[in-house]
Amino acid sequence: MPEISEACAVSQNNRIRRTVSASLLLTSILGAGSACLFAVFPQEICYVVYGRSNLGQLLFPLAFLCPLLYGQTTINGLLNGLGEHFFLFWSHILSSLITIAFVWFGIPIWGLSAFCTGWFCSLLAATILSLRKLKKRTGVSPSLFDCFGRPILAGIAAALIIRLIIQTSTPSPVLFCGTLLGMGILYLVFLGALGCLNEDTLQLLKRKRT
16 A cells, blocks of 8 residues: 555654555445345346346355455555565465365365365465564554454444345346346445544545545
8 A cells, every 4th residue: 555655754654554454344334234245235236237137146255255355455555665575475375275275185075165165265374474563563453343343333233224125026137227226225224333434544544535
């Protein structure tokens, strides 16, 4: 992140901490929202995209990867801005080895499920290690409930409400667009009610848009 690199160059530690905290929260909001969308509406998504709702059973497990994929991308950017290139190199190697191990030993027995599990475990290990390194460099230790729990609760609430509303409807592209819009609005409402949309997060979002 350019902002992290700039703040690090002039030793603005408070600015670094605010940016890291806001980045992690924003990433958690995006990851939790995507995960809940894929977890609650896998059949609708596959019907609109592929024309086959039965493929939803393959999409559902991937929902649990969304928060880790978003999180790993953001944390890698933060650590890059802090100059932790060597750590990221070894972290990627470890993540790859975990995935390869699951593919080599697991796929002959459990098939595609072994690959998804290995991917999840590799992302989880890399994310935990990266968060520890980030805490060591910046002193930021995000609260699990504030940073991850609240967005997940907001996403689950929004997705389940929309699920109940459309449960008797026939899947269609128009309905799916309405579902996305309705869930997005409810998600923002619940995020605001739970205090996730703080000033630092909104400022960071504005800077990303510009």
